[in-house]
Amino acid sequence: QKEVEQNSGPLSVPEGAIASLNCTYSDRGSQSFFWYRQYSGKSPELIMSIYSNGDKEDGRFTAQLNKASQYVSLLIRDSQPSDSATYLCAAPLNTGGFKTIFGAGTRLFVKA
Amino acid sequence: DTAVSQTPKYLVTQMGNDKSIKCEQNLGHDTMYWYKQDSKKFLKIMFSYNNKELIINETVPNRFSPKSPDKAHLNLHINSLELGDSAVYFCASSQAIRDYGYTFGSGTRLTVV
Numbered sequence: 001q002k003e004v005e006q007n008s009g010p011l012s013v014p015e016g017a018i019a020s021l022n023c024t025y026s027d028r029g030s031q032s033f034f035w036y037r038q039y040s041g042k043s044p045e046l047i048m049s050i051y052s053n054g055d056k057e058d059g060r061f062t063a064q065l066n067k068a069s070q071y072v073s074l075l076i077r078d079s080q081p082s083d084s085a086t087y088l089c090a091a092p093l094n095t096g097g098f099k100t101i102f103g104a105g106t107r108l109f110v111k112a
Numbered sequence: 113d114t115a116v117s118q119t120p121k122y123l124v125t126q127m128g129n130d131k132s133i134k135c136e137q138n139l140g141h142d143t144m145y146w147y148k149q150d151s152k153k154f155l156k157i158m159f160s161y162n163n164k165e166l167i168i169n170e171t172v173p174n175r176f177s178p179k180s181p182d183k184a185h186l187n188l189h190i191n192s193l194e195l196g197d198s199a200v201y202f203c204a205s206s207q208a209i210r211d212y213g214y215t216f217g218s219g220t221r222l223t224v225v
């Protein structure tokens with residue numbers, strides 16, 4: 001059973017701090033990885049994607065990928081209370097891309 | 113201009129009833145999905161359709177029957193509803209999933225009483 005694992009949290013950080021969210025995956029064939037943000041009562045929203053080893057930055061968000069360690073992370077710099085949400089890590093399986101496995105999500109609270 | 117729209121947003125029904133959820137996307141995507149999110153917020157795939165053809169059926173009870181009349185629409189019919197079917201059901205679509213990820217609908221919160 002292919003899996004994506006995340007610490008469910010909650011992770012609490014003060015406003016302005018860096019929030020670090022982590023994820024591991026089991027399918028070595030997965031080629032791309034995604035981070036979704038889900039506010040309470042809302043649908044998941046894609047915020048970052050990463051395909052190559054290393055870092056990818058987009059505004060206050062940085063995704064990091066290490067395929068050898070099967071590890072993906074998301075850093076949120078200058079965290080804001082509006083970043084408080086559940087963050088889902090996701091990886092399409094290497095089966096033509098029609099099945100994506102989601103982690104259980106990490107709840108992030110940013111305290112003002 | 114809603115990209116992926118689902119109806120209804122809320123559905124409350126009694127055990128044993130049959131209900132349908134509709135989904136439409138105007139993004140021109142080839143692939144559509146149904147995901148179930150349980151009370152612990154875990155998103156689990158149910159079905160994947162690519163260009164109207166069923167690709168993934170993730171061991172879902174046959175009380176659940178998806179239908180895709182065209183690649184922009186994916187509906188979900190559920191027969192003989194059970195208490196355990198209570199969850200939020202999300203429709204999603206994608207193009208070149210490996211590059212672009214999913215666009216989700218707003219979800220349908222199904223409560224079976």
